[in-house]
Amino acid sequence: MNTNACGLIAVLVVAPIALAGCDSSSGGGPGPGTPTLSSQPSSSTTQDEIAAALLTPTDLGAGFTKAEFRPSSNPLPCLPTGAPLEEKFSATVSAGTALVSNAGGASFSEEVRLYPDEATAQQVVAYISQGLDCRTGQLALTGPAQTIDIGKQQDITSTVNADGAFAVQTSAPRFNIVLAAARLGRSVTLFAFLKTKSTPDSALPNPIQVVAKALDKIRS
Numbered sequence: 001m002n003t004n005a006c007g008l009i010a011v012l013v014v015a016p017i018a019l020a021g022c023d024s025s026s027g028g029g030p031g032p033g034t035p036t037l038s039s040q041p042s043s044s045t046t047q048d049e050i051a052a053a054l055l056t057p058t059d060l061g062a063g064f065t066k067a068e069f070r071p072s073s074n075p076l077p078c079l080p081t082g083a084p085l086e087e088k089f090s091a092t093v094s095a096g097t098a099l100v101s102n103a104g105g106a107s108f109s110e111e112v113r114l115y116p117d118e119a120t121a122q123q124v125v126a127y128i129s130q131g132l133d134c135r136t137g138q139l140a141l142t143g144p145a146q147t148i149d150i151g152k153q154q155d156i157t158s159t160v161n162a163d164g165a166f167a168v169q170t171s172a173p174r175f176n177i178v179l180a181a182a183r184l185g186r187s188v189t190l191f192a193f194l195k196t197k198s199t200p201d202s203a204l205p206n207p208i209q210v211v212a213k214a215l216d217k218i219r220s
Helices: 007-011 047-052 118-130 207-219
Strands: 064-067 093-101 106-114 136-140 145-150 164-171 175-184 187-196
Touching: 047 093, 106 207, 118 164, 118 175, 118 187, 164 207, 175 207, 187 207
Parallel strands: none
Antiparallel strands: 064 093, 093 106, 106 187, 136 145, 145 164, 164 175, 175 187
Protein backbone atom coordinates (compact mmCIF):
# COMPACT_ATOMS: atom_id res chain seq x y z
CA MET A 1 0.00 0.00 0.00
CA ASN A 2 1.60 3.26 -1.09
CA THR A 3 -0.10 6.07 0.77
CA ASN A 4 0.67 9.63 1.64
CA ALA A 5 -1.82 10.41 4.39
CA CYS A 6 0.86 11.07 6.90
CA GLY A 7 -0.14 14.65 7.19
CA LEU A 8 -3.77 14.38 8.03
CA ILE A 9 -3.36 12.94 11.36
CA ALA A 10 -0.61 15.20 11.90
CA VAL A 11 -2.94 17.81 11.06
CA LEU A 12 -6.03 16.39 12.12
CA VAL A 13 -6.18 16.62 12.86
CA VAL A 14 -5.92 14.45 14.25
CA ALA A 15 -4.00 14.55 11.19
CA PRO A 16 -4.02 13.04 7.73
CA ILE A 17 -2.87 9.76 8.32
CA ALA A 18 0.30 8.08 8.70
CA LEU A 19 0.04 5.36 6.20
CA ALA A 20 2.08 2.60 4.85
CA GLY A 21 5.27 3.72 3.24
CA CYS A 22 5.80 6.66 5.59
CA ASP A 23 9.24 6.91 7.18
CA SER A 24 9.19 8.33 10.69
CA SER A 25 11.38 11.30 11.36
CA SER A 26 10.94 11.04 15.08
CA GLY A 27 11.33 7.61 16.17
CA GLY A 28 11.97 5.21 18.98
CA GLY A 29 11.27 5.32 22.63
CA PRO A 30 13.38 7.02 25.28
CA GLY A 31 16.73 5.47 26.07
CA PRO A 32 18.96 5.89 29.12
CA GLY A 33 19.21 9.53 30.07
CA THR A 34 16.63 10.61 27.49
CA PRO A 35 14.39 13.40 28.85
CA THR A 36 10.68 12.67 28.90
CA LEU A 37 7.69 14.91 28.28
CA SER A 38 5.61 15.72 31.34
CA SER A 39 1.86 16.25 31.21
CA GLN A 40 2.49 19.94 31.89
CA PRO A 41 5.35 20.73 29.49
CA SER A 42 7.26 23.90 30.19
CA SER A 43 8.24 26.63 27.76
CA SER A 44 11.65 24.94 27.46
CA THR A 45 10.30 21.56 26.30
CA THR A 46 12.27 20.46 23.24
CA GLN A 47 11.41 18.51 20.12
CA ASP A 48 13.63 15.67 21.34
CA GLU A 49 11.59 15.42 24.54
CA ILE A 50 8.39 15.23 22.53
CA ALA A 51 9.85 12.66 20.15
CA ALA A 52 10.91 10.49 23.09
CA ALA A 53 7.29 10.37 24.30
CA LEU A 54 5.84 9.11 20.99
CA LEU A 55 4.66 5.54 20.55
CA THR A 56 7.03 3.02 18.99
CA PRO A 57 6.40 -0.21 17.06
CA THR A 58 6.86 -2.13 20.30
CA ASP A 59 4.03 -0.16 21.90
CA LEU A 60 1.62 -1.36 19.20
CA GLY A 61 2.69 -4.97 19.43
CA ALA A 62 4.25 -7.39 16.99
CA GLY A 63 4.06 -6.66 13.30
CA PHE A 64 4.58 -2.89 13.19
CA THR A 65 7.55 -0.90 11.94
CA LYS A 66 8.50 2.77 11.66
CA ALA A 67 7.78 4.70 8.50
CA GLU A 68 8.25 8.23 7.24
CA PHE A 69 6.13 10.87 8.96
CA ARG A 70 5.24 13.87 6.80
CA PRO A 71 3.06 16.54 8.43
CA SER A 72 0.23 17.81 6.29
CA SER A 73 -0.43 21.39 5.28
CA ASN A 74 -3.87 20.57 3.86
CA PRO A 75 -7.12 22.10 5.18
CA LEU A 76 -9.25 19.99 7.50
CA PRO A 77 -11.78 17.71 5.75
CA CYS A 78 -14.88 19.80 6.52
CA LEU A 79 -13.16 23.18 6.05
CA PRO A 80 -11.78 22.91 2.50
CA THR A 81 -11.47 26.68 2.15
CA GLY A 82 -10.34 27.26 5.73
CA ALA A 83 -6.80 27.75 6.97
CA PRO A 84 -4.79 24.56 7.57
CA LEU A 85 -4.33 23.79 11.25
CA GLU A 86 -0.70 24.88 11.41
CA GLU A 87 -1.50 28.20 9.75
CA LYS A 88 -4.43 28.83 12.07
CA PHE A 89 -2.56 27.82 15.25
CA SER A 90 1.20 27.60 14.95
CA ALA A 91 2.72 25.14 17.43
CA THR A 92 5.72 26.24 19.47
CA VAL A 93 7.26 22.79 19.00
CA SER A 94 6.02 19.48 17.61
CA ALA A 95 7.08 15.96 16.68
CA GLY A 96 5.35 13.04 15.03
CA THR A 97 5.75 9.42 14.08
CA ALA A 98 4.24 6.96 11.62
CA LEU A 99 3.99 3.19 12.10
CA VAL A 100 2.83 0.62 9.57
CA SER A 101 1.83 -3.01 9.71
CA ASN A 102 4.42 -5.38 8.26
CA ALA A 103 1.56 -7.53 7.04
CA GLY A 104 0.19 -4.56 5.12
CA GLY A 105 -3.21 -3.01 5.12
CA ALA A 106 -2.87 -0.74 8.16
CA SER A 107 -0.97 2.30 9.40
CA PHE A 108 -0.94 4.70 12.34
CA SER A 109 0.31 8.21 12.93
CA GLU A 110 0.73 10.32 16.05
CA GLU A 111 1.78 13.95 16.38
CA VAL A 112 2.22 15.95 19.58
CA ARG A 113 1.97 19.74 19.27
CA LEU A 114 2.72 22.20 22.06
CA TYR A 115 1.06 25.62 22.21
CA PRO A 116 1.78 28.74 24.26
CA ASP A 117 -0.98 28.04 26.79
CA GLU A 118 -3.95 25.82 27.61
CA ALA A 119 -6.44 28.31 26.18
CA THR A 120 -4.80 28.06 22.76
CA ALA A 121 -4.72 24.26 22.97
CA GLN A 122 -8.45 24.26 23.74
CA GLN A 123 -9.07 26.42 20.66
CA VAL A 124 -7.02 23.98 18.57
CA VAL A 125 -9.15 20.99 19.62
CA ALA A 126 -12.32 23.01 18.95
CA TYR A 127 -11.06 23.92 15.46
CA ILE A 128 -10.20 20.29 14.73
CA SER A 129 -13.67 19.25 15.88
CA GLN A 130 -15.21 21.86 13.57
CA GLY A 131 -13.03 20.54 10.74
CA LEU A 132 -14.54 17.07 11.17
CA ASP A 133 -18.14 18.13 11.75
CA CYS A 134 -19.81 17.25 8.45
CA ARG A 135 -21.19 14.20 6.71
CA THR A 136 -18.61 14.20 3.91
CA GLY A 137 -15.27 15.93 3.47
CA GLN A 138 -12.03 15.91 1.52
CA LEU A 139 -8.96 14.00 2.72
CA ALA A 140 -5.65 13.29 0.97
CA LEU A 141 -4.94 9.58 1.38
CA THR A 142 -3.03 8.29 -1.61
CA GLY A 143 -2.43 11.46 -3.59
CA PRO A 144 -5.12 13.98 -4.52
CA ALA A 145 -7.83 14.60 -1.93
CA GLN A 146 -10.80 12.27 -2.11
CA THR A 147 -14.24 12.32 -0.57
CA ILE A 148 -14.63 10.57 2.77
CA ASP A 149 -17.76 9.79 4.78
CA ILE A 150 -17.53 11.12 8.33
CA GLY A 151 -19.38 9.65 11.30
CA LYS A 152 -20.50 11.21 14.57
CA GLN A 153 -17.78 12.43 16.91
CA GLN A 154 -17.38 10.50 20.16
CA ASP A 155 -16.23 12.18 23.36
CA ILE A 156 -13.46 9.94 24.72
CA THR A 157 -12.12 12.37 27.33
CA SER A 158 -12.75 10.18 30.36
CA THR A 159 -11.88 6.96 28.54
CA VAL A 160 -8.35 8.13 27.72
CA ASN A 161 -7.95 10.33 30.84
CA ALA A 162 -7.38 13.55 28.91
CA ASP A 163 -8.32 17.18 29.50
CA GLY A 164 -10.39 16.90 26.34
CA ALA A 165 -10.50 14.28 23.56
CA PHE A 166 -12.69 13.00 20.76
CA ALA A 167 -12.55 10.39 18.02
CA VAL A 168 -14.43 9.99 14.77
CA GLN A 169 -14.83 7.08 12.35
CA THR A 170 -14.47 7.92 8.66
CA SER A 171 -14.34 5.88 5.50
CA ALA A 172 -13.12 6.14 1.92
CA PRO A 173 -13.81 3.71 -0.93
CA ARG A 174 -10.85 1.47 0.03
CA PHE A 175 -10.15 2.45 3.63
CA ASN A 176 -11.65 2.78 7.08
CA ILE A 177 -10.07 5.58 9.10
CA VAL A 178 -10.30 6.63 12.74
CA LEU A 179 -9.16 10.17 13.55
CA ALA A 180 -8.69 11.45 17.10
CA ALA A 181 -7.43 14.49 18.96
CA ALA A 182 -6.57 14.74 22.66
CA ARG A 183 -5.45 17.60 24.89
CA LEU A 184 -3.23 17.41 27.96
CA GLY A 185 -2.64 20.88 29.32
CA ARG A 186 -1.15 22.96 26.51
CA SER A 187 -0.32 19.94 24.34
CA VAL A 188 -2.56 18.51 21.63
CA THR A 189 -1.93 15.05 20.23
CA LEU A 190 -3.30 14.07 16.84
CA PHE A 191 -3.92 10.47 15.83
CA ALA A 192 -4.87 8.72 12.61
CA PHE A 193 -5.53 5.00 12.15
CA LEU A 194 -6.02 3.69 8.63
CA LYS A 195 -6.76 0.18 7.41
CA THR A 196 -7.98 -1.34 4.21
CA LYS A 197 -11.56 -2.55 4.34
CA SER A 198 -10.36 -6.11 3.83
CA THR A 199 -8.17 -6.00 6.96
CA PRO A 200 -10.06 -7.45 9.96
CA ASP A 201 -10.33 -5.31 13.08
CA SER A 202 -9.24 -8.29 15.15
CA ALA A 203 -5.81 -8.16 13.52
CA LEU A 204 -5.10 -4.64 14.81
CA PRO A 205 -4.88 -2.78 18.14
CA ASN A 206 -8.01 -0.96 19.29
CA PRO A 207 -7.59 2.72 18.28
CA ILE A 208 -9.03 4.15 21.52
CA GLN A 209 -6.79 1.91 23.61
CA VAL A 210 -3.83 3.11 21.56
CA VAL A 211 -4.79 6.73 22.25
CA ALA A 212 -4.95 5.97 25.97
CA LYS A 213 -1.55 4.28 25.86
CA ALA A 214 -0.05 7.23 23.98
CA LEU A 215 -1.34 9.72 26.54
CA ASP A 216 -0.07 7.58 29.41
CA LYS A 217 3.36 7.63 27.79
CA ILE A 218 3.25 11.41 27.44
CA ARG A 219 2.27 11.79 31.10
CA SER A 220 5.03 9.48 32.24
